[in-house]
Amino acid sequence: MPDNTDACIATADVSTLLLHSQYALAAAIEEVALWARGSGSSEAHENAVTEMETLLRLMIR
Template identity: 60%
Template sequence: MPNNSDANIATADALTLLLHNQHALGAAIEEVTKWLSEKGAEAVADNAVTAMETLDTNAKAISDAITRLRHL
């Protein structure tokens, strides 16, 4: 299969934008988590922490995919 560098660049650019959105969502969830903890909603805050962990895990995979696409 031929190397389609334009498609790889476009895909990497789109993934980069999604990754930026993911980081922004993580920051927002972190703020809400802090607020929930301060208000005594520990169970809900714990669920939010789990969501942030998932975002972090997936961010690493997305970053790796971006790197691979940019080096093809």
């Protein structure tokens, strides 16, 4: 069986970076949601919260 150590490490690195990116996106969406709520736009707030929840659900799969 060939040694795929480098490929496995690269895959793990990419997966880790993707997870960190997803957390950053969730945090940014949360900030937008809070800003929208503070600005009086409850519909935009709810939409942002819904999308953030969708992103977080995908992350824990």
